[in-house]
Amino acid sequence: xxxxxxxxxxxxxxxxxxxxxxxxxxxxxxxxxxxxxxxxxxxxxxxxxxxxxxxxxxxxxxxxxxxxxxxxxxxxxxxxxxxxxxxxxxxxxxxxxxxxxxxxxxxxxxxxxxx
Amino acid sequence: xxxxxxxxxxxxxxxxxxxxxxxxxxxxxxxxxxxxxxxxxxxxxxxxxxxxxxxxxxxxxxxxxxxxxxxxxxxxxxxxxxxxxxxxxxxxxxxxxxxxxxxxxxxxxxxxxxxxxxxxxxxxxxxxxxxxxxxxxxxxxxxxxxxxxxxxxxxxxxxxxxxxxxxxxxxxxxxxxxxxxxxxxxxxxxxxxxxxxxxxxxxxxxxxxxxxxxxxxxxxxxxxxxxxxxxxxxxxxxxxxx
Numbered sequence: 305x306x307x308x309x310x311x312x313x314x315x316x317x318x319x320x321x322x323x324x325x326x327x328x329x330x331x332x333x334x335x336x337x338x339x340x341x342x343x344x345x346x347x348x349x350x351x352x353x354x355x356x357x358x359x360x361x362x363x364x365x366x367x368x369x370x371x372x373x374x375x376x377x378x379x380x381x382x383x384x385x386x387x388x389x390x391x392x393x394x395x396x397x398x399x400x401x402x403x404x405x406x407x408x409x410x411x412x413x414x415x416x417x418x419x
Numbered sequence: 420x421x422x423x424x425x426x427x428x429x430x431x432x433x434x435x436x437x438x439x440x441x442x443x444x445x446x447x448x449x450x451x452x453x454x455x456x457x458x459x460x461x462x463x464x465x466x467x468x469x470x471x472x473x474x475x476x477x478x479x480x481x482x483x484x485x486x487x488x489x490x491x492x493x494x495x496x497x498x499x500x501x502x503x504x505x506x507x508x509x510x511x512x513x514x515x516x517x518x519x520x521x522x523x524x525x526x527x528x529x530x531x532x533x534x535x536x537x538x539x540x541x542x543x544x545x546x547x548x549x550x551x552x553x554x555x556x557x558x559x560x561x562x563x564x565x566x567x568x569x570x571x572x573x574x575x576x577x578x579x580x581x582x583x584x585x586x587x588x589x590x591x592x593x594x595x596x597x598x599x600x601x602x603x604x605x606x607x608x609x610x611x612x613x614x615x616x617x618x619x620x621x622x623x624x625x626x627x628x629x630x631x632x633x634x635x636x637x638x639x640x641x642x643x644x645x646x647x648x649x650x651x652x653x654x655x656x657x658x659x660x661x
Contacts, residue, residue: 311430315437319445322438326446334443341436359425366432 340369532627562612590645
């Protein structure tokens with residue numbers, strides 16, 4: 305559990321220190337990719353709580369979701385259809401669902417421990 | 420998969436996630452919100468206005484560049500820009516109406532009504548007034564007249580046309596009927612505007628005022644003779660406050 309947190313801190317540090325910024329026209333794609341990545345992370349936490357965590361599925365999901373979301377948003381922009389919103393809804397709903405399930409598992413565990 | 424390798428992957432992914440998150444947050448991109456159609460149309464309007472302004476500015480840039488080129492050319496040829504400045508000076512004097520000019524245009528002749536005035540209650544309507552001349556001049560200006568003269572008297576933007584009893588006074592000079600209004604410009608559009616069904620001359624013809632319109636290939640006009648009205652104005656650097 306401590307290793308991913310360390311990695312996250314390192315990444316944030318790198319992000320703060322590096323001079324990279326995102327041009328405004330690509331910011332929607334980037335934000336949708338971040339949303340997809342967050343969804344994968346929450347999915348990964350949930351599956352690890354369910355003891356079905358598989359690192360390969362997690363990695364492939366992380367990258368594939370992020371890239372696909374960005375590409376879909378881009379195609380939608382080209383077609384004039386805001387697929388962007390579809391991605392927000394899909395990932396957003398999954399995010400909250402995963403979070404709800406995680407919360408339930410944690411609460412159940414806490415109750416068990418307190419008994 | 421071994422536990423160590425799995426941790427290594429997780430670490431890398433966490434680094435990536437943290438990195439893109441921070442970069443996105445650091446880019447400080449405000450949300451655009453939902454763009455409604457009225458908003459879009461307003462933006463399009465703004466954009467087209469800006470484009471018009473841009474093209475105007477570009478036009479003026481190219482004009483100024485042209486002028487600079489002219490100056491440079493004359494500087495190379497004659498060693499001074501005196502001649503091209505003189506040229507520009509005469510152009511400006513032409514534009515101001517101070518010089519003799521010639522060009523195509525129309526000649527409008529206005530004369531009082533020749534109808535028998537016996538038993539007519541309001542003979543005022545059958546003679547030409549200052550306001551009639553003024554209206555015709557304004558119509559010619561609206562139709563794109565570049566230079567206008569009335570009975571040989573050049574009319575400028577600052578000219579006044581006023582009533583002087585049986586005569587009219589233009590910039591202090593007296594003029595009587597018939598009024599011959601010469602206008603330089605596109606003969607077709609000038610004639611069309613004067614002869615149009617809703618034009619002022621059309622209205623005047625109801626009371627028998629004689630209006631004659633002639634197109635002319637070449638009209639020669641004298642410059643403005645009266646005193647220039649430049650007593651109070653002076654040039655300043657800054658423009659009008661809006």
